[in-house]
Amino acid sequence: MNGTIIAQNLGKRYKYYNSQRPATIMEAALSGFKFMQSVQKFWAVKDVTIEIAPGEMLGIIGKNGAGKSTLLQLLGGVIQPDEGQVMIAGRIGALLDLAAGFHSDLTGRENIYVTAISAGLTRREVTQRLDKIIAFTELENFIHLPLRTYSTGMMMRLAFSVAVHTDPQVMLVDEFLSVGDLAFQTKCLNRISELKAQGCAIALVSHSPDQIKSLCNKALWLSRGQMAAYGDPETVIQQYVDAMRLETRKRTPTSHPSVKTVSGFELKVNKNRFGSLEAEVLSLQIQTPNQDSVVETYGGRPLRLLIDYVAHSPVESPIFGISISDTKGVNCYQTNTSLADVALPTILGQGRIALEIECPNLETGQYFIDVGIYEKDWSYSYDFHWQVYPIIIQRSNTLVSASSPSQKWELLSV
Known part of the structure; x- marks a missing residue:
């Protein structure tokens, strides 16, 4: 069924290397390849199993370094898992990295064509939607300038507008809505809600418990790469907040x-x-x-x-x-x-x-x-x-x- 995200026993492992690891082959040879081996391995994501049906939104919350971005990259196929599998049905609209798919020397208009065609539209389809994409960005006066002249907020507007105008059946959003002004953030949230109502399956990383409770059907709390809680947003967020209160009491001076x-x-x-x-x-x-x-x-x-x-x-x-x-x-x-x-x-x-x-x-x-x-x-x-x-x-x-x-x-x- 189009608009479905399924991940089963997902895991991604990375290696730590010695801080003295040689930067070049020459340095490695002179040291006798002494510091080339990894010191240890760690799991950025471990044993994560989720399912997002058409018209559902999963909110993902957790501390920095909990594995939220890694999980979205696994779902989007940007990186491959070391364990488990991902099954995605439908066209993906991914907002994982502001710079992804953009070319700094091309104009905003040219970048719309490049990224939209890469997302699966034909050139004719992009041309038919171009005015709507540009109007949504509110960057009409800057669309003919090279992207290197854009601010971070302007690039976010461009990337978001392209993503939501490519008929995505699956959306992956990584803290994207923390960039830009409040009015445009509200506009983006409204558009995401529209996509959800149209049957799009959405995974949203957010630091806002209130945002997840108001927007999402499910919530996932990640802690050190693992599922601390998964299910009803009210329940998951309450568990997350309770853990914060416990941590606060531990840190409060005697x-x-x-x-x-x-x-x-x-x-x-x-x-x-x-x-x-x-x-x-x-x-x-x-x-x-x-x-x-x-x-x-x-x-x-x-x-x-x-x-x-x-x-x-x-x-x-x-x-x-x-x-x-x-x-x-x-x-x-x-x-x-x-x-x-x-x-x-x-x-x-x-x-x-x-x-x-x-x-x-x-x-x-x-x-x-x-x-x-x-x-x-x-x-x-x-x-x-x-x-x-x-x-x-x-x-x-x-x-x-x-x-x-x-x-x-x-x-x-x-």
Whole structure:
């Protein structure tokens, strides 16, 4: 059946070589070929069995180095397995490498022809679809320029547009949607959803648990190349998040000076503060858009949350998040920069990030705004403050969404 991906007991093994391995034949001969042998072997992917039917999407999640990209390369036939087998039925649209299939000296238009024909279209079919492909990229003013003048985001637009206009029955997407602006990312996600509805089988690597839960029928959590969990996205993601919480507790210092918040609460590690503290939340200010302090508000009213932080060493692509919990600790609402598709740069030293949001329309009562900084793969928390920033929320009589109010994240200083 076209639009099917099946992998059975898939495995890929690589070799480690000695750091003193000769770079040339001459160096090898002079050393008596002493360091030519591999030191050890490791499995990048081991015993992976999955099946994606037509119209299904598999979300693949895991830490960096877990084997996610290797698995997609195996599925796409870019590399061959050392164990197991892959069966793909249908035309493949693969977004595994921005540079794959592109020629830097050719124009964007010429590259469309080269990559689309390589994907299985005839020249006539490419010509018939050319205007649609270019329009989707929104690069009309640059399409006649050589590719070497394109930014990474522009190349992503071109590659994605070609891939989704070649009638793929199978799509392999490797963290591609982390490149480019938010509006185009949303456009890409909408197009992927359309392909899924048309019967395309899709494998998507993502660092966003929320993205996988909202888009995918199945989820695979890879850990050190092996299947840690596979099946229902809600269940798999919960297991992944639980593992992150356990890792956070392991990394949280046993002792650390307590801190008083402006609201009078005392922050204590392993009580209401958890994380490695490589980066710390210094304060959370709850304000109106006019920068007046807020202790009470109504559902639907705008809030401005200012998070001051310090990173004691470079922290790559952190995730900032807030949640609202009631006095019993029940989580009523949450959001984060990953869910909002806001990619942050490496942070070091002190900085500030702001979130402008409509307050969720919850039942009248006291709540707490919880705040955290997380490792880019959600592996653990750098710092998480729980139930120390109180706010009273009055239920509004106007119709306001309790689950998805509008929001805007902004990095003010770094």
